[in-house]
Every structure is written in structure tokens, then in C-alpha cells.
Amino acid sequence: MIDYNLLTIQNPWWQNRDSIKNDPKIKEFENSSIKYLPEKILNLRLKKGAINIISGPRQTGKSTAIKLLISKLLEKNFPAERIFYFNCDALDSRKELIDLVLSFLEVIKENNKTPLNYLFLDEISAVEDWPFAIKWLVDAGLLANSKIILTGSSSINLKKSGEFLPGRRGGGVDIKFLPISFAQFFRLLYPEFKMPKQIKTVRALKKLQANLVKRGLNAKRLYNDFLFTGGFLKMIDLKLKKEPFASTVELYINTLKSELAKFGKKEVNCRQILKKIVTSLTSETSYSNIAEEAELGSKNTAVDYLNFFKDSFFLEEVLFYSIPQKRVVIKKNKKFYPTDPFLLWISQAFILGTNQIENLYQKYLTNPLDSQLAEAFVLSELYKREHEIYFYKNSKELDFYLSKKGLGVEAKYRTKIVSKDLKGLTLAKKKILVSKNTLEKRGDILIVPVHLFGFMTEYL
Numbered sequence: 001m002i003d004y005n006l007l008t009i010q011n012p013w014w015q016n017r018d019s020i021k022n023d024p025k026i027k028e029f030e031n032s033s034i035k036y037l038p039e040k041i042l043n044l045r046l047k048k049g050a051i052n053i054i055s056g057p058r059q060t061g062k063s064t065a066i067k068l069l070i071s072k073l074l075e076k077n078f079p080a081e082r083i084f085y086f087n088c089d090a091l092d093s094r095k096e097l098i099d100l101v102l103s104f105l106e107v108i109k110e111n112n113k114t115p116l117n118y119l120f121l122d123e124i125s126a127v128e129d130w131p132f133a134i135k136w137l138v139d140a141g142l143l144a145n146s147k148i149i150l151t152g153s154s155s156i157n158l159k160k161s162g163e164f165l166p167g168r169r170g171g172g173v174d175i176k177f178l179p180i181s182f183a184q185f186f187r188l189l190y191p192e193f194k195m196p197k198q199i200k201t202v203r204a205l206k207k208l209q210a211n212l213v214k215r216g217l218n219a220k221r222l223y224n225d226f227l228f229t230g231g232f233l234k235m236i237d238l239k240l241k242k243e244p245f246a247s248t249v250e251l252y253i254n255t256l257k258s259e260l261a262k263f264g265k266k267e268v269n270c271r272q273i274l275k276k277i278v279t280s281l282t283s284e285t286s287y288s289n290i291a292e293e294a295e296l297g298s299k300n301t302a303v304d305y306l307n308f309f310k311d312s313f314f315l316e317e318v319l320f321y322s323i324p325q326k327r328v329v330i331k332k333n334k335k336f337y338p339t340d341p342f343l344l345w346i347s348q349a350f351i352l353g354t355n356q357i358e359n360l361y362q363k364y365l366t367n368p369l370d371s372q373l374a375e376a377f378v379l380s381e382l383y384k385r386e387h388e389i390y391f392y393k394n395s396k397e398l399d400f401y402l403s404k405k406g407l408g409v410e411a412k413y414r415t416k417i418v419s420k421d422l423k424g425l426t427l428a429k430k431k432i433l434v435s436k437n438t439l440e441k442r443g444d445i446l447i448v449p450v451h452l453f454g455f456m457t458e459y460l
Contacts (some may be wrong), residue, residue, distance in 0.1 A: 009086055050169065053154050056176055057178070057314065086121055116145050122151050180384070227341045230343065230380075249357055259446065265419060269305055319390050
């Protein structure tokens with residue numbers, strides 16, 4: 001069993017309910033110029049025995065969300081000693097994980113029974129073979145009265161939970177906790193702005209644009225600001241406060257390095273792979289080509305590193321989808337994009353060994369890199385809505401295709417849209433072209449400026 005004093009270090013509310021107010025995550029939240037409330041976590045209906053898994057990249061606020069939920073439970077006067085939080089970065093094995101939970105359950109036992117309790121195991125993916133520990137606890141009937149949330153920074157969480165916890169999740173749900181979208185960014189900055197429920201037509205978009213102008217809000221400027229900070233709350237807060245970014249950029253780079261070390265990845269290989277991804281942004285490539293240009297020696301090594309970046313929510317791999325055949329073609333080339341605009345700057349900072357990202361960002365605001373940045377933004381917005389995203393290229397090309405919706409999205413960041421820009425969209429049932437400034441309907445194709453695209457509610 002683990003010593004009680006060790007448990008109290010991460011659960012100070014056991015001795016003083018108000019100590020949650022001094023928690024570093026809560027204090028950081030309170031001191032922020034923006035107050036992002038993760039409603040899908042705070043309003044999650046937790047059932048006894050259900051294993052809920054929250055996964056997403058590090059430094060996006062998963063731990064803060066858990067601490068806010070704990071604060072909410074304490075405000076509702078739930079017994080403090082029955083709320084257990086632990087950051088599993090401090091654990092080395094599944095046995096330690098089992099001992100940890102057993103120690104907590106022993107502490108709260110009443111009349112030889114385990115009362116209702118909350119169990120929050122943060123960054124459980126840090127523990128190798130963690131699903132076996134959870135499976136053992138479930139099979140032993142020890143979690144029947146626990147409301148459980150596990151968090152992790154790798155999508156391998158979901159894969160392992162499916163493979164090793166079949167029938168043992170008790171109706172628990174999987175939640176992706178990603179950097180916020182452009183629309184969430186806007187609502188965070190202007191919560192009083194009355195946003196229409198449906199924004200899906202040229203008329204609705206023009207009305208929105210007029211209302212923004214009326215309020216003195218410049219959508220293009222907001223779009224450019226978001227391209228710099230992405231959906232990362234720390235960066236948004238710093239920009240609003242007009243404070244330096246270097247130390248926070250260093251934090252994100254060091255977090256990436258820490259993850260690389262944990263999973264046995266070499267920094268030099270990752271730099272070469274990210275360099276290839278950045279230089280070929282918006283273009284298709286292959287595993288073999290990445291392996292060759294990154295001098296990895298083996299296609300399998302490239303696949304292994306790319307899977308690491310995908311599982312860490314750092315990159316999205318867009319596969320080829322044959323629209324005529326209605327199927328994914330695995331052997332075709334792929335396209336890779338950062339899952340959030342800010343991660344493009346982190347990638348480049350990591351490649352170059354710098355924490356100064358402002359010049360990197362400014363460089364991408366000019367032609368031709370601005371068009372690459374716009375396409376990457378479109379991908380990130382689709383990704384954050386958790387779509388399965390593909391691309392198509394034959395005699396006609398389509399940047400993104402959402403097969404389940406029959407939706408084609410083409411990014412053409414240029415002043416004038418000509419007929420040949422629309423050709424690829426003829427393959428899709430629903431059609432959106434993301435432009436630089438043009439807002440109109442041509443036939444059945446909706447043309448939307450990139451700075452308004454993130455506001456759309458329909459089709460996406």
C-alpha cells in the first residue's frame with residue numbers, strides 16, 4: 001500500500017476543502033484574462049463504474065478541466081475525502097497504479113464497504129500497460145462505486161482501452177480534448193456577441209459579417225491572430241496581455257522533447273521528419289519519400305515516428321479516398337498537416353532550435369506561404385470537429401473530402417476565383433470553396449472567405 005501522506009500531497013482538500021483555490025491550475029485559470037470553461041467535461045454525466053477517457057495533447061488544459069470539476073464537486077459539498085486525484089507521471093508500473101487505487105479505497109472504506117467516490121487518474125498513459133491495471137481493478141469489483149475519469153496525452157489510450165477493456169467500460173465515454181476552434185476562440189473573446197444558431201448560407205454569412213463590422217470587429221484580424229496562437233489557451237492569454245511568448249514556446253518544445261524521450265524517439269529523427277512535413281505542407285508524399293528525405297534508412301521507421309506524432313495529436317494524416325470507388329486507398333500518397341496552427345510554429349521552432357516564433361509567423365502571412373497556412377487552418381477546423389478527412393487527386397483534385405457527409409472542401413486562397421478552381425468540387429454532393437475574400441454562391445458551390453469559414457455551423 002502507498003503511504004497516506006503521499007496521497008494527501010495531490011489531494012490537499014482532504015484536510016482543507018478551500019485548498020483547491022490554491023491549486024496551481026485553478027490559480028492559473030483565475031489569473032487568466034480568458035475563462036474557458038470546458039463544458040463537455042464539467043457537464044459530463046458520470047455513472048458509477050463507468051470508465052471515461054479524456055485524451056488530447058499536453059498543455060491544452062485537461063488537468064485544469066479536472067481541477068475545475070473537483071472544485072465544482074467541493075462547492076456542492078460532496079465529501080472531500082472521497083474525491084481522489086493523482087497525476088500518474090509519478091508512477092512507474094501497473095502494480096504501482098493498482099496499489100495507488102487500493103490505498104485510496106482502503107482509506108475511504110466505511111463498515112467494510114466502499115462508498116460512492118470520484119477517481120481522477122491524470123496522464124494515465126504515462127504508466128506502461130495501464131489498461132491491465134484498470135482491468136484487474138474492474139474484474140475484482142473494486143470500482144463499482146467509483147465515478148472514473150482517466151486522462152492521457154496519446155490516442156493510444158483509446159486503442160488500448162478498446163483492446164484490453166472489452167465490456168469493462170460500464171458505459172463510459174471517450175472525449176477528445178483538443179485546442180479550441182476558431183469559433184470557440186471568438187466566443188471566448190466576445191461572449192456578449194449574439195451569434196446566430198445557423199450559419200450555412202451566403203445570406204447568413206453576409207449578415208454575420210455586417211454585424212461584426214457594426215460592432216467594430218475585424219474578422220480578418222481575428223483570423224490572423226488565431227493563426228499565431230492557435231487554440232492554445234496559454235498563448236491566447238499572453239497575446240491578450242501583450243506579454244512575451246518565448247518562455248511559453250520553450251515550455252511546449254520541452255513538453256514535446258519529454259514525450260519523445262518517454263517513447264524512445266530520437267530528436268534528430270523527429271526534426272528531420274517535421275522538416276519534411278513543413279516543407280511539403282499541403283502537398284502529397286509517401287512514407288518512403290519521408291524516410292528517404294529524412295535519412296531514416298527505413299520506411300518502417302518513418303511510419304513509427306509518424307504514428308507517434310498522430311497518436312500525440314500533433315499531426316493529422318490525410319489518406320487518399322477514391323470518390324468513384326467509394327473507398328480509402330491505403331497505398332496511395334498521403335498528406336500531413338499540423339492539427340492546430342500554433343503547432344506549425346512549434347514544429348519550426350523545434351527544427352531550428354529557437355523559441356522565437358514571431359518571425360516564422362510573419363513569413364507565412366505573405367504569398368505563397370499564406371495559401372498553405374489557410375489550407376492548414378481549414379484542415380485543423382475540420383479535425384477539431386472530429387471528421388474523418390480524406391483527399392482526392394486524379395484528373396481532378398479535391399483538398400479535403402468528408403466521405404460520411406459527401407462534402408468536398410477546396411482551399412483557394414486567392415483574390416479572384418475562376419472556373420477552373422471549382423472543378424474538383426464537382427465530385428462531391430455538397431461543396432464549399434474556401435477563398436481569400438470572395439463570398440458568394442456559384443451554382444451549388446458555396447464560396448466562403450477563410451476568415452468566416454470557422455463560423456459555419458452547417459455541413460461541417
